Amino acid sequence: MKYNIWNAVAYEVTVMLINFDARWMNNRIVNMIRSYSFQDWCEWKTEQSMEDVDAQIEALHKLWDREDDDWHELIIETDPETKTTFGYTLEIDPDFDEFKDY
Numbered sequence: 001m002k003y004n005i006w007n008a009v010a011y012e013v014t015v016m017l018i019n020f021d022a023r024w025m026n027n028r029i030v031n032m033i034r035s036y037s038f039q040d041w042c043e044w045k046t047e048q049s050m051e052d053v054d055a056q057i058e059a060l061h062k063l064w065d066r067e068d069d070d071w072h073e074l075i076i077e078t079d080p081e082t083k084t085t086f087g088y089t090l091e092i093d094p095d096f097d098e099f100k101d102y
Contacts, residue, residue: 007037008044 014034017024024030078085 003040003043003047004037005040005044007040011037011041 010033014024014030017030076085
């Protein structure tokens, strides 16, 4: 993506000006800056958004990898009073074939 960073910065400055005081929206110079630098700002904003998305995806993959490690542990729950088993983990073999005769 090719864009002029200074045009993107100029557009961001105009956004801050308008957020500070809405009367800047009627300023002719501000409108000229915004119309001239809008395409560069869109490219820059898209790049920034995609970097944020990539970081979120990476965080999710790390979380999922950690959760996968937790599932390999065998968990057995027993009732402390009666000492009966009422919960445990179930692990299915990846080579499971439902049509296989045993």
